[in-house]
Amino acid sequence: MPSLRVTVDGLDLPNPFVIGSGPPGTNANVINKAFDEGWGAVIAKTVSLDASKVTNVAPRYARMRAQNSKEVIGWQNIELISDRPFEVWEEEFKKIKDKHPDGCLIASVMEEYRKDAWVELIERCEAVGVDAFELNFSCPHGLPERKMGAAMGQDPDILGEVCGWVNEVATIPVWAKMTPNVTHIVDPARAALRAGCEGVAAINTILSVMGVNLETLRPEPTVEGYSVPGGYSCKAVRPIALRMVMELATMMYGGGSGKPVPDNDELPIKGEYLDRSLSAIGGVESGEDAAQFILMGAQTVQVCTGVMVHGYKLAGRMCDELEAFMTQHGFESIEDFRGHALRYFTTHASLVERQRDAKAAEKAAHAGMVTKDTAWEGDKFVEQSDKLVANKDKDDD
Ligand SMILES: Cc1cc2nc3c(=O)[nH]c(=O)nc-3n(C[C@H](O)[C@H](O)[C@H](O)COP(=O)(O)O)c2cc1C
Numbered sequence: 349m350p351s352l353r354v355t356v357d358g359l360d361l362p363n364p365f366v367i368g369s370g371p372p373g374t375n376a377n378v379i380n381k382a383f384d385e386g387w388g389a390v391i392a393k394t395v396s397l398d399a400s401k402v403t404n405v406a407p408r409y410a411r412m413r414a415q416n417s418k419e420v421i422g423w424q425n426i427e428l429i430s431d432r433p434f435e436v437w438e439e440e441f442k443k444i445k446d447k448h449p450d451g452c453l454i455a456s457v458m459e460e461y462r463k464d465a466w467v468e469l470i471e472r473c474e475a476v477g478v479d480a481f482e483l484n485f486s487c488p489h490g491l492p493e494r495k496m497g498a499a500m501g502q503d504p505d506i507l508g509e510v511c512g513w514v515n516e517v518a519t520i521p522v523w524a525k526m527t528p529n530v531t532h533i534v535d536p537a538r539a540a541l542r543a544g545c546e547g548v549a550a551i552n553t554i555l556s557v558m559g560v561n562l563e564t565l566r567p568e569p570t571v572e573g574y575s576v577p578g579g580y581s582c583k584a585v586r587p588i589a590l591r592m593v594m595e596l597a598t599m600m601y602g603g604g605s606g607k608p609v610p611d612n613d614e615l616p617i618k619g620e621y622l623d624r625s626l627s628a629i630g631g632v633e634s635g636e637d638a639a640q641f642i643l644m645g646a647q648t649v650q651v652c653t654g655v656m657v658h659g660y661k662l663a664g665r666m667c668d669e670l671e672a673f674m675t676q677h678g679f680e681s682i683e684d685f686r687g688h689a690l691r692y693f694t695t696h697a698s699l700v701e702r703q704r705d706a707k708a709a710e711k712a713a714h715a716g717m718v719t720k721d722t723a724w725e726g727d728k729f730v731e732q733s734d735k736l737v738a739n740k741d742k743d744d745d
Contacts, residue, residue, distance in 0.1 A: 350674035352667055354388070354682050356625045356647045357521035357546040359452050359479060361388035363670075364638065364682060365663050368428050368629050368652035369394050369456035369482060369525075372660070374430065377439035380447055385660040386667065389452035391650065394429035394484045395437050396458050396471055401433040401494070410558040410569045412584065419677070422584035423653045424558040426569060426576055427495075427694070429458055434469075438476045445477040453477075456525070457482040461495050461506065463513045470517050480520050482627075483511065485536070486527035486552030488579045498552070501527040504539035511543035523627055526550040526596075528585075533592045534599045541600070547625030549650065550596055551589045553579025582631055582653040589630025590644060594693065597626055597645025601687055633658065635669025642682060643689035 352363040366391040367373050369383050374393040382390045396402070412422030428435070434510045444453055453480040459465040470481065474605060485501030500506050514522055524540035526533055528551040557577050557656070560567050567575040575695065602619030628646035632638055633654040641649050656663055679685045694702075712719045720730050 350671055350680050352388075352670060352682065354647055356627075357480065359389070359521060361648065362386070362453055363388040363663070364642065364646075364648045365666055365714075366454075366627065366648050366650045367391055367655060368650035369484065370652040370656075371427075372652060372655035373456075375432070376444050378660075379440075379444050379453070381660050382655075382663075383444075383451040383662050385447040387660070387663045388547055388648065389454055391454040391456050391482050392430075392437070392441070394458050394487065395434055395469075395473075396429055396496075397434050398429050399433050404427045404431055405571045406427055407569045407571070408578075409447050410578070412558065412582075418724070420657050421582060421690045422558075422580060423582040423656070424556050424569070424578040425553065426571075426578040428489075428491065429484065429487060438472060440573060441476040441478055442471065449651050452479045454480045454482055454523075456482045456484050458487065458491065458496055461500065461510070466510060466513045467517050470514055474518065474520060478520070479719040480523065480546075481514070481518060482523045482525050483514060483550055485510075485540075485554075485675075486525045487669050488527060488529055488553055489576055498527040498529055498555075501525075501536055501552075504536045507536050508539035508543045511540045515544035521546040521625075523547040523549045523625070525552055525629075526592075528588060528592055528630075529555045532595075533544075533594055537596050538599065540581050541621045541624055547627060548596060548600075549627035549629060550629045551554050551585070551592050553581045554585055554588060556580035561727070582657070583633060584631065584636065586631030589628065593626065593628045593630075593641055593644045593646055595692065597687060597690055598693070600626060601622055601645050601690070603645045632666075633662070635671070635673060637668045638666060638670055639685075640685050640689075645687040645690055647682070649685065740744050 354361050354364050370393060371452045373379050373390050378388050379392060408426045410424045411420050414421050429592040454500045455473040459469050484497060485507055488499030491497035500510060504649050511524055522545045524545045524546055526537055540548055550575045554576050558568050560704050566573060569575060600619055626646045627648045627650055628641035629650040632649050638649040709719050717735050718724055
């Protein structure tokens with residue numbers, strides 16, 4: 349029977365499935381529900397010290413459905429971080445830990461570019477017993493106007509400085525959550541890891557405009573006739589998330605978990621941060637989706653929109669599916685296959701070369717030429733030797 353248990357940055361989780369920061373972790377009631385349903389960990393909705401500066405609007409979501417089924421494949425939100433007072437969160441964090449002392453509760457935090465604010469936020473969250481932090485450097489809408497969220501995450505220097513402030517005071521693991529709205533996601537990630545963060549998480553939502561209403565001629569979601577670009581999530585973002593997680597894992601682990609990478613030594617794949625963790629996010633709704641992110645190097649896999657579409661029971665189904673995948677391949681633990689797929693990425697030039705070699709080998713085999721020692725056959729030995737002679741036509745004259 350395979351084991352789904354993961355130990356990441358000293359946190360012992362029953363499975364790699366983590367509630368991603370957002371509506372599914374927005375108060376004690378729903379967080380307790382997530383633990384009851386067996387989620388490996390919960391990251392609460394992002395909190396800041398002064399919730400009075402946070403004002404949400406409605407509607408704030410827009411969905412993209414597949415054309416032929418009614419399946420939800422894309423989700424845009426213009427939701428801000430938590431609008432609930434920090435003092436209420438302190439009480440609730442305490443109560444959740446009392447009720448679920450073994451549950452891994454991660455506080456997602458965000459503040460303005462002021463050291464005293466970040467230090468206060470970290471110290472007060474730690475005092476009420478949360479198990480780890482995720483620093484939200486990635487919210488793409490609303491908060492960048494206050495130089496928060498993605499505005500910080502897009503500037504590796506500022507991000508590194510803030511991570512430094514946090515790591516000076518935090519005594520529990522710290523993950524930095526990356527925005528995908530950058531050209532090279534490894535640059536801010538490197539800054540976070542250099543500043544002492546135990547891990548990185550990626551991706552947050554992708555800046556998007558969901559669509560334009562062809563009757564009203566206005567963009568959606570429309571609030572009093574107007575809109576703003578929002579954050580895109582759900583199934584549709586998974587390929588982009590996989591690519592970004594691949595880039596992060598390649599930078600951190602080289603060829604996957606620091607294991608040797610046969611067949612691929614032309615790539616600069618030395619891992620820079622083998623001892624740090626990677627939490628993958630983006631469009632996960634099944635055990636198979638999660639397996640792909642783990643094959644790409646992630647220890648944990650977060651789900652946000654998937655819970656909004658399918659509910660909290662998703663954890664149980666995903667555990668069954670991941671276990672079935674592991675049984676099929678004979679993997680006993682998550683570490684058995686983590687990062688395995690990284691070794692199969694190469695350069696385009698190498699793809700061309702591999703294809704040329706494969707075609708040449710196929711041609712040679714077709715002509716009956718032995719290209720591998722295993723192909724020699726006792727009954728055809730003389731014929732096979734003959735076919736390997738250079739300039740055979742001339743030689744035969
Ligand atoms: C409605 C909504 C609200 C979100 N709020 C937060 C938030 O407060 N903090 C945060 O770090 N990420 C937030 N996210 C981003 C998610 O945690 C996640 O990074 C993103 O949606 C991609 O994963 P998914 O496809 O599983 O949703 C939010 C996402 C959605 C859909």
